[in-house]
Amino acid sequence: MIEEDMKNPSPVALHKAFERVWGTPPGLARLAAVNHNIIGKRFMLTALVFFAIGGLLAMLIRTQLASSESAFMDAEQYAQVFTMHGSIMMFLFAIPFFEGVAIYLLPKLLGTRDLAFPRLTAYGYWCYLFGGSMLIAALIGGVAPNSGWFMYPPLSSNSYSPGINADVWLLAITFVEISALAAAIEIMVTVLKLRAAGMSLDKMPIFAWYMLVVAAMMLVGFPPLIIGSVLLELERAFDLPFFDPGRGGDPLLWQHLFWLFGHPEVYIIFLPAAGAISTILPVFAGAPLAGYRLIVAALVAMAFLSFGLWVHHMYAVGIPHVALSFFSAASALVAVPTGIQIFAWLATLSQGRPRFSVPMLHILGFMFTFVIGGLTGVMLAIVPFDWQAHDTHFVVAHLHYVLVGGFVFPMLAAAYYWLPHLSGRQPVQHLSQAAFWMLFIGFNVTFFMMHLTGLRGMPRRIFEYPVESGWETLNFISSMGSFVMTMGFALVALDFILLFRFGRRFRRNPWRAGTLEWAMATPPPSYNFASLPSIERRADLLDPDQLGSQLASGKGYLGVPRQARMELLAVEMLSGTPEHVVRLPRRTFLPLWTAAATGCFFLSLLFKLYWLTPITFASIILLFLLWSGDTAEKTDVGSLPVGRGRKLPPHIEMARPPSWWAMIFALAADATAYVSLLFGCLFLWVSAPNWPPQQVPHVESTGPAIAAIALVTAAWAGRSAAARSPHAVGWLALTGIAHLVAAATLIWLATAALPDPRSHALASSVFVVLAYAALRSGLGIIISGYGIWRIRSGYVSQRRSVDLRLGRLWHDFSAIAGLTAAGFPFVMASLACELSR
Amino acid sequence: MMGIAAGCTGDLSALEPAGPSAASIARLWWVMLIVSLLIFSLVIGLFLATVFVPGFGRRISAQSWIGGGGIALPLPILFVLTLYAFWQGEHLLRGGGSLSPDTIRIEALATRWNWQFAYLDLPGAPLTHGTLHIPAGRTVEIAVTSEDVIHSLWIPRLGGKIDAVPGHTTFLRLRADTPGRYAGQCSEYCGTGHAGMRFEVLAHAPEDYPTALDYQEDQ
Incomplete structure (x- = not known):
């Protein structure tokens, strides 16, 4: 019906038609919003609220330290305040804020209408909001985490942190990390698949490259932290001694897992910001970004290097010096890709005719501050200097200069x-x-002084210091500076409010930029582009003015709303040739409910209501299954006209639709988590005291053999099912039964056949590895059952087989991982025997 | 800034070294500071020049900018720095001199929130709490561990820090040049008593050292 009216549409008519399909009405429906414009803004706004809370805590810290022997806060209050300041700024401000920026901007820069998985975006947002609120509630209730934002055990273990403070951190941060992993998968798939026609990888706007690299780093960086948090929570809640040196655990295991995440995290935070600079600076320079390919190479190099230098947070823990030197060299080497970016920006400026405007002022602030932070970073990478400066206010100064x-x-x-x-x-x-100037001066006064305070011996995290220390003047200056900085932030906030109230309207592209986000109306409509662009040049050298009016009048792809479906174009990953049509799911409350159930799951763990845990877990699974109905089709569509005389198939009839890639990336994150768990266990064998245990487990080979056979059967049957789609009910039933046998055997092995996991870290390692594999098989049962349900409902055909092929990926991976898990007891037992010889 | 830093007093200042290790690190700091100031001035100068001086650097190609500033500038500096740091690290691990057989061995045990020292080379010497007795002019090897959480032993005027990790023993070799009183403190957050977890180091003249602890006992 709409189609018929749309033979020769006016831009206004088109706009109305699209808004009916893509828009979110006001009122309660806002809670069901999945549109990236709304969710992106929500992420940013929520992150700013957390930033204000974190900033308030910083003010408390500076008030406390302004004078020696201050009576403003006691040691416990101060501990909660500095722990929460760090945790909020890292996990609730920096990461979610750039996620919000990416969610809002990426589809626009790439020339598409939304992210690949809008409901996942919404789910991630709710997880972030609920998890962050748990932390803030704990702060208000006076039971906030208090062992420092990197939560070193044994201080954060049960013996020395008996309250729920540490549990709040471990559970709430893990809850929030769900949103980071969701965003990582989402960004990778969106950048790789949902670009404008003709946008090959080397024509992507540079910001997309930055976000692609960042998302890949998040995918690999967050799992070690999640594994570490799970292990520490297992120790706290169930007494599995991973970090207890008395029973073969090792506090250093936590440090390795934490910094394996924690260092890449710094680059994860920096790179999106650098990506923004690489986008903005050329506009003001009036010249295209110099060294596009070199920058991409530098990004990839930085990503790799960043995973090889976590030990530079651990120079003082007693690791052999030769090993430290390796990490020291790697840390220093990061200066090279950083330098490449900085000099690429200078080269860009030198090739153009720079205009100076407010964004450029902040880029000047960035240059000044970040270069200092980078230089002190190289200093701290140098082992001998770090032995002095580590854990002093010098480090506090450095990390604030960098962040x-x-x-x-x-x-x-x-x-x-x-x-x-x-x-x-x-x-x-x-x-x-x-x-700007208040911020800039206030910041530098505050933190420049801290370099000196630190070198003069002031450690981090002390709530009082004696008058004789000679630190009082420097601290007082820092505190004064911080109040100036706060006023600067207040002015920025006021400035933004004034912009929304009194800013002049403009027609299009006020900065004369060359990127696609300006080729649309502003503020942007929910669907971004009335028709999707096709480009021939690099996507930051376009002419948005001309392109914008073309697209608005429907001259691009998918310029007609069809059957009230939200549609966008997917391209071949490398070349950007249009490949298929992605039909997005509609607005729904399910993400909200699912996140609420996830919240109840974490609350049940926090309040030790373990009877509730399986119920909440089951309801999460159930709710996720309900997500699947929306985009399903009962008939093969074949191909759909997409405009400009082309026809493309819908995504559910494709071999590799976005969901297939999402599964690949999810499995990559799972694999990272699993591998870091295995390495963690081996690390205990190498490093922890009190090895081997008195009782080295003797494992019968029957149980592991049954599990192995069952897992291989599951994978084989899963493959057969995918190949015979849709006539695969029997094969899927076999898959499910095989997974059931595997899960049952693994659980039996973990709980009954091996020594008590509380007795020694070896037993707890084996327990967790087996339980992890059993969980994977448990999900395998559900995935097989889901396949059967989808076939029975008529959603699967020979062409529409993606459900079964996603299952196949899962079954394959759980077989590979499960086989290593089944063999793991033998490995650990023989390694332990090796030690006792 | 150098003025403020150099003119500082305070017995925890890493910039007022009283032993070869701390002196060597302080020297490294001053060198790194000067080089950093030069690099900082260069980068910020170039930034301001490219923005405000029309045509500045336009004749230099983008490749030269990036290759020169991003690769040719940092690599040699980093190479020399890490190589020197490796040599220096080895030097510091020996206590800032050559390792002699007459190294004094001491065990430090950290607890919440106290330091306990045992003197292996002074048989019969009592344990001390909160005070570490060492001879001046001799290298001291401190074996550090913890009974509860992670602490860190740091005597800024003598050298870098080493963590006290439960279940592990770590080693720190230090030397005080002259007899005197030096301050030390815990530098890894270890709970509410962290700020007060200080100790003092008494460096005695070598000839007084064997009897220094007897005197303590008398007290």
């Missing part, structure tokens, strides 16, 4: 640059300059 310099200033530049896009209004210039 405020490398994240906050670029994000402010980005805010001044993109707020006109988000609001449709241009900044009111008067306040912006004053706000």
Whole structure:
């Protein structure tokens, strides 16, 4: 019906038609929103609220330290305040904020209408909001985490942190990390598959490259932290001694897992900000970004290097010096890809005719601050110097120079640059300059002093210091600076409010940029583009003005809303040739309910209501299964006209639709988690005291053999099912039964056949590895059952077989991982015997 | 800034070394600071010049900018620095000199929130709490461990820190040049008593050292 009216549509008619399909009405329906415009803004706004809370805590810290022997807070209050300041700024501000920026901007920069999995975006947001609120509630209730934001055991173990403070951290942060992993998968698939026609990888806007690398790093970086948190929570809740040196555990295991995440995290935070600079700076330089390919190479190099230098947080724990030197060299080497980016920006400026504007002012702030942070970073990478500076205020100074310099200033530049896009209004210039200078001066006064305070011997995290220490003047100056900085932030906030109230409206592309996000109306409509662009040039050298009016009048792809479906174009990954049509799911409350169930799951663990845990877990699974109905089709569609005389098949009839790639990336994250668990266990064997245990487990080979056979059967039957789609009910039943046998055997092995997991870290390692494999098989049962249900409902045909092929991936992976798990007891037992010889 | 830093007093300052290890690290700091100031001035100068001086650097190709500043500039500096740091690290592990057989061995045990020291080379010497007695001019090897959580032993004027990790023993070799009183403190957050977990180091003249602890006992 709509199609018929749309033979020669006016832009206004088109807009109305699209808004009916893509828009989110006001009222309760907002809670069901899945649109990236809404969720992206929500992420950013929520992150700013957390930033304000974290900033308030920073003010408390500076008030406490302004004078020696201050009576403002006691040691316990101070511990909660500094722990929460760090945790909030890292996990609830920095990461979610750039996720929000990416969620809002990426589809626009790539020339598409939404992210690949809108409901997952919404689910991630709710997880973030609920998890973050758990932390804030604990802070208000006076039971906030108090062992420092890196939560070193044994301080964070039961013996020394008996309350729920540490549990709040471990569970709430893991809850929030779900949103990070969801965003990582989402960003990777979106960047790789949902680009404008013709946008080959080497024509992507540079920001997309940055986010692709960041998402890949998140996918590999977060699992070790999640594994570490699970292990520490298992120790706290069930007394499995992973970190207890008395029973073969090792506190250093936590440090390795934490920093294996924690160091890449710094680059995960910096790179999106650098990506914003690489996008903004060329616009003001009036020249294309110099060294596009070199920058991409530098990004990839940085990503690899960043996983090889976590030990530079651990120079003082007694690791052999030769090993330290390797990590020291790797840490110093990071200066090279950083330098490449900085000099690429200088080269860009030198090739153009730079204009100076408020975003550029913040880029100047970034340069000044970040270069100092980078230089002190190289100093700290040098082992002997770190032995002195480690855990002093020098490090506090360094990390704030890197994070405020490398994240906050670029994000402010980005805010001044993109707020006109988000609001449709241009900044009111008067306040912006004053706000910047207050921030800049306040920041440097605060943190520059801390280099000296640290070198003069002031450790981190002390709540009072004696008058004789000679630190009082420096601390007082820092505190004064921090109040100036706070006023700067208040002015920035006021400036933004003024922009929304009084900013001048503009027609299009106020900065004369060359990227696709300006080829749309501002503020952007829910569907971004009335028709999707096709490009021939690199996507930051386009002409948005001309392109924008073409697209608005429906001259691109998918310029007609069809059957009230949200559609966008998927491309071949490398070349950007249009490949298929992705039909997105509609607005739904399911993400909210699922996140609420997930929240109950974490609350049941927090309050030790373990009878509730399986119920909440089952309801999460059930709710996720309900997600699947929306995009399913009962008939083969074949191909759909997409405009410009082309026809493409829908995604559910493709061999590798976005969901297939998402499964690959999810399994990659799972594999990373599993491998870091295995390495953790081997690390205990190498490093922990009190090995071998008195009782080395003797394992009969029958149980593991049964599990192995069952797992191989599951994988084989899963493959057969996928190959015979849709006539696969029998094969899927076999898959499910095989998984059931595997899960039951693994659980039996873990609980009954082996020594008590509480007795020694060896037993607990084996227990967790087996339980992990059993969990995977348990999900395998559900996935097989889901396949049967989908076939019975008529959603599967020979062409529409993606459900079964996703299952096949899962069964394959759980077989490979499960086989190593089944063999793991033997490995650990023989390694332990090796020690006792 | 150098003025403020050099003119500082305070018995925890890493910039007022009183032993070869701390002196060597302080020297490294001053060198790194000067090099860093030069690099910082260069980068910020170039940034300001490219933004505000029309045509600045336009004749230099983008490749030269990136290759020169991003690769040719940092690599040699980093190479020399890490190589030197490796040599220096080895030097510091020996206590800032050559390792002699007459190294004094001491065991440090950290607890919440106290330091206990045992003197292996002074048979019969009592344990001390909160005070570490060492001879001046001799290398001291401190074997450090913890009874509860992770702490870190740090005497800034004598050298770098080493963590006290339960279940592990770590070693720190230090030397004080002259007799005197030096301050030490825990530098890994270890709970509410962390700020007060200080200790002092008394470096005695070598000839007084064997009897220094007897005197303590008398007290």
